[in-house]
Amino acid sequence: MSLELKTHNEETVIVRIGKALDFRNASEFKAQCQDQVQEGARNFILDFSDTGILDSTGLGSIFSLYRQVSPLNGQVVFASVSRPVQVVVQLTRTYKVFRQFPSVEAAQDTLA
Amino acid sequence: MAENSILIVEDERTLRRLLEYRLGKTYRVRTAANGEEALAYVHEEAPDLIVSDIMMPKMDGFALQDALSEEKSTRAIPFIFLTAKADETSKQRGMRTGVDDYITKPFDIDQLLSRIDRLLERANVYQSQLDAKLGQDFSERLMPKRMPEEPGYDATFYNKPREYGGGDIFDWKKAGDDYFFTLGDVMGKGLQAKFYAFSFLGYVRSSLKAMMDSTRSPAKLMQKINQVLVEDEVMENTFASLLLIRWNPKRHELTYANAGHCRPVLVTDNGPELITYSDMILGLKGDTEYQDSTLTIPPGAAFMAYTDGLMEQQPPDGTMLGEEGVMRCTENLHTDDAPIDRLLEQVLDASHNDQFDDDILVFWLQRHA
Structure with missing residues (x-):
């Protein structure tokens, strides 16, 4: 599958979302992030640079992750947000919850 | 599979x-x-x-x-x-x-x-x-059997659930001179989404019933529904976009709160217009605030609300039709005899395939000229 997880430091994980996050791989995304939370990760940087599809199931899995880490004072942030992802974020008015950064590096700097 | x-x-x-x-x-x-x-x-x-x-x-x-x-x-x-x-x-x-x-x-x-x-x-x-x-059974229960009948208006809706569609909901209730419409989409796909939608609609209905005596504000109702959704463990990880609309046919007035749902359209002689104000989707943050907006339906105009199945239809270039695309398809339909049929035709014409991939739900409120 197209997901790629990289540990930045103990608390922060970078997830490269790939071409799509939708009903086909949303449960995989959920499971992999859950493993990371169990191992101590609190912050997630989601890299959307190649993402053409984010459907409601995919978005739901990101929401679940947010619900999971926010009581732990963790954050879910979006990096390199592509146009289709931006459309969904605008529609659902979730930009108030998921901070956006122009690049993964910029997100890392802020979260560090 | x-x-x-x-x-x-x-x-x-x-x-x-x-x-x-x-x-x-x-x-x-x-x-x-x-x-x-x-x-x-x-x-x-x-x-x-x-x-x-x-x-x-x-x-x-x-x-x-x-x-x-x-x-x-x-x-x-x-x-x-x-x-x-x-x-x-x-x-x-x-x-x-x-x-x-x-x-x-x-x-x-x-x-x-x-x-x-x-x-x-x-x-x-x-x-x-x-x-x-089961999916068919849920779908049928999530939709009303009849629509309000008010002089000077035609209120219609169209719903076509897909076996592998999502959790669309639509409901209405009369309260004095007002009608309350609930139109939304519970996130996810397949039977699970339909099941969540079914429980969610139960919450919405009981919240409406319980609060109707103390408030008529869709935004206040929305706030309550969101809190319940975030705090209740049974509904954990249920996320939904929702439109709550209060319609007063005598005053030709619509007051609505929008929680991250596809924005409705007002179709008039001047062309279609997006009804823009909206707040965050339900289930994410318990302290989210919602706001009411009010609009007047002019004579001969139509109000249209729908779920994302329409918007996610793909034009031949592989993108999504989007809110703008759906809005363009409503142009001049306020004078059409069968506006929903025409709308669906035009959306399909704009898409690369000849059928819908997801659940389709359209609500059309037409004021006579």
Whole structure:
């Protein structure tokens, strides 16, 4: 599958979302992030640079992750947000919850 | 469709590895060396089918089968015995305890594969028939049987659920001179989404009923529904976009709160117009605030609301039609006799395929000229 997880430091994980996050791989995304939370990760940087599809199931899995880490004072942030992802974020008015950064590096700097 | 999973239970290492290798080409395979191990795996994650030896140390195949039959959740897992015991007694004993097939060693691997295929196919067909039936039932219950009738107006809606669609909901209630419409989409796909949508609609209905005496503000109602959704463990991880609309036909007024839902459209002689104000989707943050907005429906104009199935239709360039695309398809339809039919036609004309991929829901409120 197209997901790629990289540990930045103990608390922060970078997830490269790939071409799509939708009903086909949303449960995989959920499971992999859950493993990371169990191992101590609190912050997630989601890299959307190649993402053409984010459907409601995919978005739901990101929401679940947010619900999971926010009581732990963790954050879910979006990096390199592509146009289709931006459309969904605008529609659902979730930009108030998921901070956006122009690049993964910029997100890392802020979260560090 | 997801890959089927098979559990192989065999104490002889060579045969176990051979089966793992051959079946692993087509299925997701786990192996266990005896019944005890197998039972532990099954409780972790039930496989779609079990292939088991009979004679094994610790717990043999019969004991495993007995243990599985005792529990409702494991009783129906297709089960194939694989054994050197060719004698009639054990065969009959195996068959009697609810085993689906019986293959004696030495066996032909292709024969085993074709029997596995047949059993899995049968199970999958039952499952999808059941899903379709339940999904249909949920879908019907999530939609009203009739619509409000008010002089000077036509209120209509169209809904076409897909077997693998999502959790669209639509409902209305009369309260004095007002009508309250609920239109939304619970996130997710398939039967699970429909089930969540069904419970969610229950919450919405009871919240409306409980609060109607103290407030008529869609935003206040929305705030309450969001809190319940975030705080209630049963509804944990349920996210929904929702439009709550209060309609007063005498004053020709619509007051609405929008929680991250596709924005409705007002169609007039000046062309279609997006009704822009909206707040965050439900279920994410308990302290989210919602706001009411009010608009007046001019004579001859129409108000249209819908769910994302329309918007997610793909034009030939592979993008999404989007809110703008749907809005363009409503142009001049306020003078049409069958506006919803025309709208669906135009959306399909703009898409690369000739049918809808997702649930379709459209609500059309037409004021007479």
